[in-house]
Amino acid sequence: MRAIFLGTADGHTSARREHSGILIQTEETSFLLDCGAAAARYLLHKKVDVEVPEMLWISHMHSDHNGQVSSLIQSLWLRTRRAPLHVFGPSEVLLAIKDWLEKCLLFPELIGFPIEWHPVKPGKAYLHGPFKLTPFATQHLTSLASHFKRAYPNTCFDCYGLLLEYKGKRYVYSADLAHPVELLPALKGGKVTALLCELTHFPERELFKEVAKYPVQSVWVTHYPDHLVKREEELRQIAREEKFRGEVHLMHDKVAQEI
Numbered sequence: 001m002r003a004i005f006l007g008t009a010d011g012h013t014s015a016r017r018e019h020s021g022i023l024i025q026t027e028e029t030s031f032l033l034d035c036g037a038a039a040a041r042y043l044l045h046k047k048v049d050v051e052v053p054e055m056l057w058i059s060h061m062h063s064d065h066n067g068q069v070s071s072l073i074q075s076l077w078l079r080t081r082r083a084p085l086h087v088f089g090p091s092e093v094l095l096a097i098k099d100w101l102e103k104c105l106l107f108p109e110l111i112g113f114p115i116e117w118h119p120v121k122p123g124k125a126y127l128h129g130p131f132k133l134t135p136f137a138t139q140h141l142t143s144l145a146s147h148f149k150r151a152y153p154n155t156c157f158d159c160y161g162l163l164l165e166y167k168g169k170r171y172v173y174s175a176d177l178a179h180p181v182e183l184l185p186a187l188k189g190g191k192v193t194a195l196l197c198e199l200t201h202f203p204e205r206e207l208f209k210e211v212a213k214y215p216v217q218s219v220w221v222t223h224y225p226d227h228l229v230k231r232e233e234e235l236r237q238i239a240r241e242e243k244f245r246g247e248v249h250l251m252h253d254k255v256a257q258e259i
C-alpha cells in the first residue's frame, strides 16, 4: 500500500505545508483520507487518472480536514470523471458536505458522476472493495461540544479515526485526537503495520508512551506544527525513551511512501 502525504500541517496556516490529506493507493483502489490539502491540484499536476480517488474519508468538520472537498469535486466534474465517488464519514458530516456541494452549485445532475454517501458508525465494520473499514470515535471535539453544542445543535461535533484492513494487514489513521489513548479500539486487535498519526493536540511523548503498549510496527507522523519540521531524530529519541520499538517517520508534504 502506498501513502502520499498531500499535506502534513496542523490547523494553523503553514507557509510551507498544506493541511490534512493522505492519498492511499493500492493496485485495486484509491482512498483519500481527509481533504484539507489541495488534492485537485496535486492530482492534475501528477497526471493522476480522473477516477482517483475512488473513496474519500472525512473525519470531522474542521476545515483543515474538509476545506478542499468542493474544489476537488469541481475539478473532477470539469475533468469529466464518470466513476462514482464513495464518501465515508460521520453521518452529520456527510449531510453538511452534501449541502455545501449544493450551495457550491455542484448539483448531482450536473457533475456527471455519482457521489455515494456512506455514513459510518464507530465500531461497525464496512466492506468496500479490498478494504474493511472500522471507524472509531475520538474526543477531539468533545470539549468544544460542551461549550457550543447547545447553542449550535445543527453542528456536528463527531470526529472519527479509522482502522483500515487490507490483505490481512491493519493500518490506522488517527484523524484528530484529544489524547492518543483514544486509539485503543484500533490498536488493541493485533499487529498494526502502520499508524498514520496526528501530533499536535498532545505532548509528543504521550503518543509514544501509548503506542508502546501495542504491537505497532511503524508510526507515520502527520498533522504536526511547524516547530517539529526538523525534529525527526528528537522524536525517535523520545520514542526510544518510551520503549516504543517500531519505526518513527516524520512525514513531509507530497512524499509518497510504501507503508
Ligand SMILES: [Zn+2]
Residues within 6 Å of the ligand: 011, 060, 062, 065, 140, 176
Ligand atoms: Zn480538528
